[in-house]
Amino acid sequence: MTKNIYSVMYSGNAKRYQDLNEEVVAYSKRHAVEIVYSKMRNEDYFPDDEFTWGGLIRDCDGNVIADFNDETIEYDGGYFYAEPLIG
Numbered sequence: 001m002t003k004n005i006y007s008v009m010y011s012g013n014a015k016r017y018q019d020l021n022e023e024v025v026a027y028s029k030r031h032a033v034e035i036v037y038s039k040m041r042n043e044d045y046f047p048d049d050e051f052t053w054g055g056l057i058r059d060c061d062g063n064v065i066a067d068f069n070d071e072t073i074e075y076d077g078g079y080f081y082a083e084p085l086i087g
Contacts, residue, residue, distance in 0.1 A: 005085045006032035012078010023085065029071040032082035037073045044075075 003025050010017035017040075026032035034057075038045045044065075048056040057066040057073060065074040072079040 001027050003027055006082040007085055008032050008036040008080060008082045010075070010078060010080050012076055014076040014078060017075075017078075017080075020080075024082075026082070029082040029084070030066075033066075033071070033073050033080050036082075037075075037080050041075065 004027075006024055006026055006029060008020065008022045008024060010020045020036075022036050024032045024035045026035055034045075034047075044059045046058045046060070048058070055068055056064060059065050066072065072081045
């Protein structure tokens, strides 16, 4: 599997993340989102399997914020998402 550069952004109600645009190197859109989300919201990031990415993720209240096939992670009426950067 090859890594690519992704830009991770947020779309939703949380004003603190409105201008988020963080570039990361990752294997997929979902992997990029998990890297940024876990860094910014670590207290709210509980993957069912801590040793792999792309699985079920819950918040601190036990709510599912990302399912197995999701490319995004839900947060505060919106979601974190990634787009590949074309160089």
